[in-house]
């Protein structure tokens with residue numbers, strides 16, 4: 140198919156590159172000329188495994204990029220919208236979606252060939268049929284169902300594994316205002332025959348996306364709240380608690396292999412220093428705000444958000460338990476990205492952790508395998524030192540705080556093995572074994 144994608148961030152570009160790899164003719168549109176230039180040159184504007192290879196294969200061939208939205212839309216039969224939907228103040232900001240719908244509508248004015256417009260951005264239920272559809276109709280002069288299809292096809296990719304997630308989709312949710320729209324979205328995914336599909340209306344599709352993220356966030360805050368109680372009571376390791384919980388047949392896929400192998404289906408039930416990123420925090424807040432506006436307060440989700448906001452401070456508390464005064468103490472924070480495999484630092488728990496340590500007077504050094512460049516933007520110039528290597532980061536530290544589960548950080552015990560004065564390692568992700576370093580503490584690990 141001839142596909143235009145408006146908004147070429149994580150979702151738009153990964154979708155575009157993966158669809159190009161499936162043989163579609165894709166044009167990516169962005170208002171950011173630097174991003175467009177990078178894609179045109181075959182360079183990924185952000186860190187994502189597998190993306191450079193896809194760009195090398197398809198950029199300049201069946202994957203092109205432009206700032207000219209009108210030309211891209213007119214040359215296509217289907218337009219996907221993947222612009223940002225940030226949470227601002229009290230509610231989701233749909234300004235980028237509305238502007239994109241207006242510009243797409245204007246591009247479609249005068250044409251007669253059927254065109255399908257599909258929202259890929261995460262938008263609160265009611266946005267596609269209540270805002271996008273009328274905006275498109277008003278600016279195109281067309282009627283939905285006549286020469287205009289309007290749909291919603293949520294994205295479920297996870298940054299860090301986004302390309303692999305697209306290739307091995309677990310579901311395809313197809314929300315359309317009519318059958319013709321649903322069929323058009325379906326054709327985009329030719330070649331994904333074995334993947335379960337949910338064909339529904341746009342509102343239900345929008346809600347499926349929020350329900351999915353809200354459930355994951357709830358699992359995380361639930362476990363973190365248990366971890367905090369376990370630590371306060373003492374003698375409870377929440378990692379073991381959750382392993383025990385996982386073995387329930389409700390949460391574990393019982394595989395009938397001879398080895399009796401079982402696979403946890405809920406890896407989000409892990410104690411940690413809270414969720415971050417561009418999705419879970421804002422999506423939980425946006426759904427809760429949408430509920431309030433509809434007169435249905437989402438009390439559970441409000442609590443999920445509140446627990447998550449407090450969780451990074453628990454990590455600072457663990458440091459202060461051993462170092463009541465942090466004035467001048469050299470503390471190294473490992474990980475700035477909100478999760479491994481990405482350089483995305485939006486809403487990263489590393490920010491409140493570092494700010495808490497700075498407030499307490501610590502001398503903070505940070506290190507991230509790919510997101511070091513974000514340090515100045517996060518903390519301001521000169522407030523933290525940025526280490527160039529993991530070894531350099533931990534050398535001379537009195538405390539090492541692990542915030543992101545980068546696989547590289549498994550090297551920390553080996554790096555500290557010969558240290559004359561081994562630091563306290565505070566593990567915000569429970570990724571290191573307790574006995575692997577001289578002084579260890581971690582989230583959800585109460586005193587014996």
Ligand SMILES: NC(=O)c1ccc[n+]([C@@H]2O[C@H](COP(=O)([O-])OP(=O)(O)OC[C@H]3O[C@@H](n4cnc5c(N)ncnc54)[C@H](O)[C@@H]3O)[C@@H](O)[C@H]2O)c1
Pocket residue numbers: 145146147148149150151168169170171174208221222223224235238239259260261262294295296297298417418
């Ligand atoms: N990042 C994720 O992991 C993820 C996963 C699933 C869903 N989502 C959702 O997908 C949407 C996009 O997220 P993202 O992380 O890719 O955002 P992003 O900020 O990385 O990218 C959005 C892009 O849209 C561009 N843009 C904004 N207005 C435009 C316009 N009128 N015309 C052309 N380009 C325009 C911006 O310049 C930017 O490059 C959001 O709704 C998000 O909630 C994100």
